[in-house]
Amino acid sequence: MTKRVKRVFFYSAVIVFLLLSYIVILYAQGYKYSFSEGKFKRTGAIALKVNTGSKVYLDDEFQGDTSFFSNSYSIDRLLPGTYKLSIQKDNYSSWQKTTAVEEGFVADFPNILLLPEEGEEEQKLFQExxxxxxxVELSNRASLSxxxxxxxxxxxxxxRLxxxxxxxxxxxxxxxxILWLSDQNYQPFYKKGDKExxxxxxxxxxxxxxxxxxxxxxxxxxxxxxxxxxxxxxxxMEIDKRGGLNIVEL
Known part of the structure; x- marks a missing residue:
């Protein structure tokens, strides 16, 4: 092998090493290659928490089950865009949103509520x-300034307060x-005095x-x-209007 060939191999290896290192660094910083746009883009994520163990779907593809202890779930490294998020459980109402994922941000849904639709649990819901x-008292007016x-x-x-x-x-x-009487420190964020x-x-x-x-x-x-x-x-009815309003008839 001549010196010229060795030099070509050496510099080619250096270029490949630098390119792979660059890709690894981008990946570690939360970037992902977008084939549709032909460039690396910073990713976002979706986080959620449900009142009961459930299955999570994104764009109709099964992602996994919520955690056993906290009934939470997160989907990381999502390219910016719009996604269909769905939460399902047998014999319970379903929940879904069309949610926007932005670069470097987490779309958080911390208060998802599924309701039983049959059996003893449904009867307990009706009683509740x-x-x-x-x-409930209708005298809330006296407590308002x-x-x-x-x-x-x-x-x-x-x-009703x-x-x-x-x-x-x-x-x-x-x-x-709804009128917000204090700042809401979880998504969707609201300031005191906001009404919608x-x-x-x-x-x-x-x-x-x-x-x-x-x-x-x-x-x-x-x-x-x-x-x-x-x-x-x-x-x-939930009051979070992001991506559609979930309303369940009892």
């Missing part, structure tokens, strides 16, 4: 909701609104209560049977 509506009351429109039907008094829900005949329309319903809203914390509501809606007789329909 029934007790909440019986126990004049400053907070001034934030409410005049056409509301009623309102969350248990820790960090949020206030109010509703009209067809709309549900969560959704509208075609059916008249009769009552609203907070459910298992400050991130879900139970709504009592009025419906009518074939003979136009009114009856109540109950729905659980």
């Amino acid at each position: 909701v029934g007790l909440l509506f019986k126990e 004049a400053e907070i009351l001034s934030e409410l429109p005049t056409n509301i039907k009623s309102f 969350s248990e820790n008094k960090n949020k206030l829900v109010w509703w009209t005949n067809n709309e549900v609104w 329309l969560i959704t509208r319903f075609a059916q008249p809203i009769q009552n609203v209560i907070w459910f298992r914390g400050e991130d879900q509501l139970i709504l009592e809606l009025e419906s009518h049977d074939s003979k136009n007789r009114p009856y109540s329909v109950y729905k659980m």
Whole structure:
């Protein structure tokens, strides 16, 4: 082998080594190659926590089961883009969002709630909701300051403070609104004084209560049977509007 050939091999090996080192460094710093764009891009992640052990799907592909102890799960090294995230469990309601992943950021969903749809657990849920509506007091107005009351429109039907008094829900005949009474330090982030329309319903809203914390509501809606007789329909609704609103009829 001539010196010229040896020199070519040597410099080729150096170039390959430097190139591989560069790729390893980029990978270690959270970068990933995007074939669609033809360049390295910094990745993001999705984190979630569910109230019960569940299966996690991303773009309809199974990713894994939530952890045994905390029912949490994370999907790392995702290229920036939009993904369909779905949480499922047999005999429970499902949950899904269309979520945007950004470079260097984690899209966090820390309060996912799945509800049983059959059996003894479903009956316990009905009993829990029934007790909440019986126990709830409609006298929250007395505990609000004049400053907070001034934030409410005049056409509301009623309102309800969350248990820790960090949020206030109010509703009209067809709309549900939230007013944040303190900063929310988890995603989606809100500042004290922020208010937002969560959704509208075609059916008249009769009552609203907070459910298992400050991130879900139970709504009592009025419906009518074939003979136009009114009856109540109950729905659980999250207040996180990112990527679509999950509403489950009980």
